[in-house]
Amino acid sequence: MATLFDATERVLLLTGANGGIGRTIVEHHLEAGGSVAGLDFFATPPPPSRPDLEWIACDVTDESMIAQAVAATLARFGRIDAVVHAAGAVGQGPLVEVAKADWDRLIAVNLTSAFLIAKHVQPHLAATRGALVFLSSTNGRNGGSHLSGPAYAAAKAGVLNLNRYLAKEWAPLGVRVNAVAPGPVRTPMLDRLGDDGIAALARSMPTGALTEPEEIAAAVAFLLSPHARSMTGTVLNPSGGLVLD
Template sequence: MAKISLVVGGMGGIGGACADRLRALGHDLVVIDKALGHDASDPSSVRAALDGVPHLTNVVHAAGSVGEGGIEDLDLAQWRRVLDDNLTSALVVTRAALPLMSEGGSIVLFSSVNGRHGGNRLSGPAYATAKAGLIGLTRHLAKDQAARRIRVNAVAPGPVATPMLSRLSQEELDDLRGQIPLGRVTPPEEIAGTVEWLCSPAAASVTGAVIDVNGGMWMG
């Protein structure tokens, strides 16, 4: 049976690297992305994108967006947008994908170091909340789907060299890099390598885990 992997956010920095890695491994790819006109937080949009897909081997949810500022700057429009883009979309996608998944499949959701340590004003309170919520969703799904031998894990990156960082000033980038013990921003290809491992037989006993790929920013 052909391996078919769904990558949400597959036109973006991390999602694109994951799509490239899985494609190179011989997987057939289904991509959901705003750039393709999809709304991953809308069940009807996700159902349409999956129409005709016979089965899924892996699901990688790498979509998301950031906010900014502190709670005093936060309006409900930003709160709802960031939670929808990161957390609601993960719920909607996994709910639609699970009936298509066969035993032994793998789901990888994306948290963040912000979901580990509470974040900062560069990405805002909604982002930290959404990414922390993704850890809870990962653990719930891991227990709930274990009887079907479907594994569910999360990756929690630190700063990654994607367009998401381009919104920051050089001073902000330098300050962020100074908080990383290894002193380097992670290339998206390294995140894709972690996703490849989580989707492989080498991780057959790994479920409910949060894999921190952050250069040492969080050592929990």
């Protein structure tokens, strides 16, 4: 995988690190010479740790666990230069079929977690004049559909406005805040659709293809890099044409 910038001595804290997009971002940052603290539930075992990689079990909806994960990152690496919030979960079905408990869970996983991670990394990113990238979705821009459900769409829209808010609030601190809002990405999150459903989804894309995780990792790397030093409050749109800016 080609790297967009030299990440030597740069420490990335990443939520959702064991997901399809998350693991690709981890690999990209390590390949660029950086170190990574990867946070996740780890429902499946993470790959082996190495000197430049720390896996941290964390429920991103639990503020005390977020605080502990940030402290563990600082204890291991001494600094935080970049944060990527890629943790997320999808729902499904029309609104009238969504239980309140499922609504609450999806808002917590997708939106409240973004607030929590931002709250606890802010002073450390200010110390390094670092950058934060949120993973949102086209669902947060075009209203989504029953494939991911109303809570997911509402939460991902909230992430986009949190991105804009923090970009303004943190600019005087020298911290940039941006977002990436992908369309369907070829990861295990789509497995719930089955092979026929995934194929139909790909055919429905204006480009005729799903986005690959490597494309999202490259977009994130660009936003974290010096090449994007004038960009804050931006939403990148690797959506395969589902959203036209």
